Amino acid sequence: MKPANYSCFLGDESNCTNILLVKRILASLSIAGSFAMIFLIWLFKKYQFFAQRLLLYLSIACLINSITFLMADSVEPSPKCTFEAVMITISVWAILLWVILITFNLYWSAVAKKSTERFEIYYHLIGWGIPVVISVIPFSSNKYGPAGVWCWIENDPAWRFAIWYGPRFLIIFVLFLVYFYIFKYVRKQTSMWTGCHERERELMRENVKPLMAYPLVYLLLSIFPLVNRIQNTVQPDNASFTLYLLQIVSSSLKGAGNAIVFSMDKETFKHLNLADLRNAWSHRCSKSVVREYSTD
Template identity: 25%
Template sequence: MALDQEDRETVYLAMAITCSLSIIGSLFVCSAFILLKDLRVFAFRLVSYLAFTDMCAALVLIFPNNGSTDTACKIQSALSSYFTFSETLFTSVIAHALYSAVIAHKNIEVYHKKYLLYGFGIPIIPAIVPWIGDHYGFSGGWCWIKGDDYYEIILEYALFYIPLWLVLAYITYVHAKVIKQISSDATTSNKETLLRKKLVRKLKLYPLVLLLCQTPISIYRVFLSIQYWTGQLYKEPTLVIIILGGVSLCSHGFLNSLVYGFTGAVRKKIKQLICRKKKTPVEDSMMYDILKDDSTSPAKDF
């Protein structure tokens, strides 16, 4: 869809507002990890990596562009490709750590270097490949792979959307397994049963965040692909669809900070800091911070 100046400004305003919320939420998580020493456990470290990539992606997207294919737009495209792919990979890192702790009963800290290489190293590929062939530029409502020919459409799917859908399938599978494991574990009290039910409800949110953030933009890109491959047989996407795709792209940091970062342990430590209450130890937990009894926790190392 060819956007005029007014439409571009409308799309940018919607994305800028959402990006601002993501920056604030991600900055909160990163600040909590840095400032609150009791929260510097390995599981929350993984969350801080996710929050960092979310924040960087939002910072890149919040800069305005003029709808051109100039160098600034290409740089924004490459950085956006890197950090949006990185944040997707770190959701799968957290899912793998969760599976390793709950199902495989492994010490997740041994994977630290591999997690870093996977989450920060692999995204270099989808960021550089389109640059080599000069395939970056204004695409729809923001800067990314232009999608002006068959090869660029293939790049979009090969470098981002197919890996994204695979990650979504993986984390959905992992969380289903973990929920089944937790639900089948024997409980010793009504209190523990209630805690486990609360945890199950919480675990269902993790795949949902990625699904909510990526479904609109995936539908938008698939629509554009069909439109191109069929020779413009379908109507162009409306401004509302473009705005919805842009907002969903920018909302990762905000939703991830709520679901992954603003956990019971974090809220407890912030309350203690503000009210100057006596500190209590925090278990090395992220998703499992609501299970305070280590002897019954299904993921003691997590």
């Protein structure tokens, strides 16, 4: 029989309160950042380009994750707690898989000089289908429940590493190697190109450069969660508030980090002014009016 009240895994309720506060603030920033990305991709019709659609899907995954992080505060078993746990599992896996798919597309676009747009439907099956399947597995042993200051897999290191941390850190290691290879290859190729390589430059501009920074953002924001989980494994009875706080900061900033990178893209940045935003919005609204009139 489980106790009715689940105390914070850090043993100090003030630590829990501080972590929840930081989580909510940063999750709110990531919600705003993810929504801004989705809105701008729609407003400027960037979704017409496959690379931008990949960013759209990643932004949706980050938005779901940030909303879940914002609402996740259950500390007792309940249907709400289980729902939060399932949504955390789905969203963290969706983010990771869309980063993998973006890296896969980067490799084929930059190295093989081929577009993977024809596989877009399979991207969706992987990016959304696999997370849903994985989220069902913990139900087989009733492992969802309070996990500190929110709900996820209860305090069972084996299950946590099997469902998330083990595959994640292995994938991150492989992603780092692939990303480093792509980065070196792109730098070498662009330094060798001359005026007769205009087609390659265009492919690079549309499909490679807009995506290069996003796997790096994910890799950088995965450092502190990795360090914290290593510390948990080595010293399971000596949790570090500082490492947990850094993990929460890193985990909650994915949407905001992606939004910052998105806004720094040259093609996006030059349109982030009041005149261009007004023109784009006016064009969008006028198109909607024409469609409604034609339908009537």
